[in-house]
Amino acid sequence: MADGRDVVAEAIGGWLSGDVPPSSRDRLVDLGRVRWFEPLTEIDREGDETREFGIVRHGRVALRTFVPSRGWVATLTIEPGDVFGWSALVAPHRATATALAIEAVEAVVFDATALRAAVAADHALAAAVYARLLEAVARRLASTRLQLLDLFGAAGYAPW
Amino acid sequence: MVTMPESPGFLPRAQLERLIGLLREDGRRVIGPTVSDGAIVYDEVTSIDDLPAGWHDEQAAGRYRLRHDDGRQVFGYASSPTSWKRFTFPPLVPISRVRRDGSSLAFEAVSSDAAPMAFLGVRGCDLAALRIHDRVLSQGPVQDADYTARRRSAVVVAVNCTRPASTCFCTSMGTGPEAGPGYDLALTELDDGFLVDTGSPLGAELAGRLGTRPATSAQAAAAATAVGDARSRIGNPVDTGRVRDGLLTRLEDPRWAQVAERCLSCSNCTLVCPTCFCTGINQRSDLAGQESVSERVWNSCFSDGFARVAGGDFRPRSQDRYRQWLTHKFATWVDQFGTSGCVGCGRCIAWCPAGIDVREELSTFTATQPSTVPLAIPRATPSVADGFSTATVREVRVETADTTTLALRWASDLAAAGRPGQFVMLTRPGLPAIPMSVSRFTDGGIELTIRAAGPASATLASSKPGDHVGLRGPLGVGWPIDLAIGRDVVIVAGGIGLAPVRPIVDQVLADRGRFGAVRLYYGARTPVDRLYVAEYAAWASRQGLEFAEVVDRAGGDWLGRVGVVTQLFDQADWDGTSAVAFVCGPERMMQAAATTLAMRGLAPERTFLSLERHMECGVGLCGHCQMGPYFVCRDGPVFSLAGLGKTFGREGI
Numbered sequence: 180m181a182d183g184r185d186v187v188a189e190a191i192g193g194w195l196s197g198d199v200p201p202s203s204r205d206r207l208v209d210l211g212r213v214r215w216f217e218p219l220t221e222i223d224r225e226g227d228e229t230r231e232f233g234i235v236r237h238g239r240v241a242l243r244t245f246v247p248s249r250g251w252v253a254t255l256t257i258e259p260g261d262v263f264g265w266s267a268l269v270a271p272h273r274a275t276a277t278a279l280a281i282e283a284v285e286a287v288v289f290d291a292t293a294l295r296a297a298v299a300a301d302h303a304l305a306a307a308v309y310a311r312l313l314e315a316v317a318r319r320l321a322s323t324r325l326q327l328l329d330l331f332g333a334a335g336y337a338p339w
Numbered sequence: 340m341v342t343m344p345e346s347p348g349f350l351p352r353a354q355l356e357r358l359i360g361l362l363r364e365d366g367r368r369v370i371g372p373t374v375s376d377g378a379i380v381y382d383e384v385t386s387i388d389d390l391p392a393g394w395h396d397e398q399a400a401g402r403y404r405l406r407h408d409d410g411r412q413v414f415g416y417a418s419s420p421t422s423w424k425r426f427t428f429p430p431l432v433p434i435s436r437v438r439r440d441g442s443s444l445a446f447e448a449v450s451s452d453a454a455p456m457a458f459l460g461v462r463g464c465d466l467a468a469l470r471i472h473d474r475v476l477s478q479g480p481v482q483d484a485d486y487t488a489r490r491r492s493a494v495v496v497a498v499n500c501t502r503p504a505s506t507c508f509c510t511s512m513g514t515g516p517e518a519g520p521g522y523d524l525a526l527t528e529l530d531d532g533f534l535v536d537t538g539s540p541l542g543a544e545l546a547g548r549l550g551t552r553p554a555t556s557a558q559a560a561a562a563a564t565a566v567g568d569a570r571s572r573i574g575n576p577v578d579t580g581r582v583r584d585g586l587l588t589r590l591e592d593p594r595w596a597q598v599a600e601r602c603l604s605c606s607n608c609t610l611v612c613p614t615c616f617c618t619g620i621n622q623r624s625d626l627a628g629q630e631s632v633s634e635r636v637w638n639s640c641f642s643d644g645f646a647r648v649a650g651g652d653f654r655p656r657s658q659d660r661y662r663q664w665l666t667h668k669f670a671t672w673v674d675q676f677g678t679s680g681c682v683g684c685g686r687c688i689a690w691c692p693a694g695i696d697v698r699e700e701l702s703t704f705t706a707t708q709p710s711t712v713p714l715a716i717p718r719a720t721p722s723v724a725d726g727f728s729t730a731t732v733r734e735v736r737v738e739t740a741d742t743t744t745l746a747l748r749w750a751s752d753l754a755a756a757g758r759p760g761q762f763v764m765l766t767r768p769g770l771p772a773i774p775m776s777v778s779r780f781t782d783g784g785i786e787l788t789i790r791a792a793g794p795a796s797a798t799l800a801s802s803k804p805g806d807h808v809g810l811r812g813p814l815g816v817g818w819p820i821d822l823a824i825g826r827d828v829v830i831v832a833g834g835i836g837l838a839p840v841r842p843i844v845d846q847v848l849a850d851r852g853r854f855g856a857v858r859l860y861y862g863a864r865t866p867v868d869r870l871y872v873a874e875y876a877a878w879a880s881r882q883g884l885e886f887a888e889v890v891d892r893a894g895g896d897w898l899g900r901v902g903v904v905t906q907l908f909d910q911a912d913w914d915g916t917s918a919v920a921f922v923c924g925p926e927r928m929m930q931a932a933a934t935t936l937a938m939r940g941l942a943p944e945r946t947f948l949s950l951e952r953h954m955e956c957g958v959g960l961c962g963h964c965q966m967g968p969y970f971v972c973r974d975g976p977v978f979s980l981a982g983l984g985k986t987f988g989r990e991g992i
Binding site: 239241242243249250251252253254255256258260261281282318322325326328329330331332337338339 | 644647648649650770771773792793794795796833834835862863864868889891892893894895897898899900901902903905906909910924925927928931
């Protein structure tokens with residue numbers, strides 16, 4: 180069984196692109212640790228400071244928003260290979276949704292403060308991390324646009 | 340046996356009465372030019388006195404006036420706001436009837452009222468229009484029975500045009516001023532009578548009974564001069580050689596928006612056009628609800644809602660509708676029927692209240708355009724297109740709050756003829772027939788999954804076991820499942836789009852060994868909007884079928900995936916290079932799916948989509964579901980992405 184550092188390295192290897200200098204990669208591996216979340220554990224709460232950035236290895240995380248009169252509405256689930264807590268790296272470092280483990284989740288997480296310090300100090304690492312982060316956020320933006328269109332919704336009255 | 344004289348005859352003016360009399364003696368209703376409501380109007384004539392002697396028309400863009408002189412000329416006008424299609428393709432024709440007897444329904448076709456007719460005074464342009472309608476309505480994959488019967492019943496007495504209007508451009512379209520093929524007799528009006536050409540054995544027989552004498556060379560020369568003068572006056576206003584390509588390569592030209600600022604979307608142009616053939620189907624019921632008649636009525640691509648579907652309207656703007664009309668008439672009509680849809684009669688110019696001159700619009704698009712490679716349009720092979728037959732509701736399954744699946748017992752040969760991806764027209768008395776994809780083929784029947792979007796679909800969705808419904812089909816081109824044999828299969832469905840792909844799943848699972856990896860990705864609006872939930876476990880349990888679903892949004896109790904359907908495979912590790920994809924859902928979702936599939940290596944030639952368009956006839960005759968060169972009902976609804984090309988996802992097409 181792989182030890183924690185191997186798991187962290189594997190998760191980072193799967194997430195980052197290949198052209199990161201080994202020293203930068205190692206720096207990131209040093210920061211990572213494996214965390215397990217029991218089902219229904221709140222990982223982040225919307226509006227609170229984001230304390231960790233994470234890469235999901237197993238399980239499913241739902242990003243939810245509380246809507247008075249409608250209750251919790253999930254607008255995205257994060258599957259293995261995808262990330263949560265990107266706001267740890269983007270000011271004002273506050274969660275944009277409540278992240279809830281809806282299954283048992285295994286993730287590799289990074290302390291937000293330490294991660295920010297690492298990317299501030301290592302521009303090669305920053306370039307790699309922010310590029311992947313932007314890809315993840317862009318993918319969510321594209322999906323959110325489609326969701327916003329409510330394509331499957333009832334289109335109002337039809338004459339037939 | 341009657342032999343056709345090679346040289347023309349001559350009919351003294353007074354003898355025209357004899358021609359009308361002969362036609363009437365033969366039991367024909369003679370339709371010819373009359374003066375009515377300030378215009379030349381084709382109507383029944385019983386004698387030469389009904390003809391518009393001395394009347395002439397003056398036409399210009401947005402203008403039509405009659406003037407009278409003391410002359411005797413009876414064909415001294417260019418055209419009429421009416422055209423012969425009023426008689427071959429009337430504005431309202433009953434096409435089918437359904438009677439209710441207790442709980443059972445009896446569907447029957449209404450036979451055509453095709454009493455013998457004779458058309459007197461058909462111009463070259465209008466004769467060309469009849470030939471075009473023959474091609475569209477009688478010689479395509481599906482025949483319009485009513486048109487064909489009426490057309491066959493009509494004797495055509497053409498008139499070579501000697502008095503064109505300023506709006507005429509038959510010379511450019513190659514349809515006049517001489518009458519082309521298809522007449523029985525052709526007259527050329529001279530001062531003292533008519534030069535008579537015969538174009539058919541029936542025409543020769545009529546000429547024989549009329550006792551025409553051979554025309555003198557002077558008479559023949561006078562006729563040729565008169566027609567030649569007409570040709571010179573018209574000139575050649577439109578460069579037709581570049582029209583088709585010019586239009587299709589400039590679909591985004593700002594000119595469309597400019598002309599739309601003037602266009603009132605009044606549909607006058609399509610109503611006066613002798614070739615426009617778009618129709619709708621109205622339902623008329625008796626008050627007791629015992630009998631309901633379906634009536635085919637003229638419609639227009641300019642009508643509001645002509646391209647409306649349950650999810651919206653594909654051509655909501657005036658510029659979309661004007662572009663549809665012009666590009667169909669002059670470009671995609673060529674792809675569909677091998678001929679232009681315009682005969683150059685100029686009616687649309689004169690009767691446009693805004694004075695839009697189609698010649699001027701066309702010149703914009705023919706000015707400086709390069710040529711393109713013509714599209715290759717597959718010939719459609721529609722299946723059973725006969726009338727409605729009765730099916731019985733066997734079982735009703737409520738899928739979601741607004742969607743119900745009806746399991747129907749239906750004549751086994753009809754159901755057995757169907758292929759996954761095909762659709763049927765579904766109706767009950769008093770309701771418009773609605774197109775409905777077959778969501779399952781069963782032993783001795785089919786299943787249909789209906790979303791209640793309006794009164795007809797809601798009524799059909801509320802059917803009870805034992806109820807009768809009417810079905811026509813199966814229609815259209817289905818999924819090319821054969822192409823997927825030996826290959827990996829990717830199925831992407833969204834919302835109610837799962838219904839048309841379910842027969843693919845059935846077929847793949849029934850013959851699992853013949854396909855590679857099979858992946859089904861399904862996106863729905865919310866967890867309670869998912870269809871066929873009870874079947875997912877069985878699908879996923881079969882060896883090698885990967886099923887993944889996602890919803891747009893969910894409440895706190897949903898433990899499944901949330902997002903959009905493309906997220907189910909945009910980061911997958913499978914290679915789609917040799918796979919076949921079948922995609923069905925809202926068009927915008929299909930665009931996103933197609934883009935993501937392309938990233939996975941799917942070839943556009945092996946990516947198939949099922950399109951939704953407004954369908955009424957289901958067999959490519961009513962015009963509603965046109966998309967570029969295609970009739971979606973007849974050439975689709977399943978198309979390859981490569982086949983659709985740039986037409987797919989384009990605004991206003």
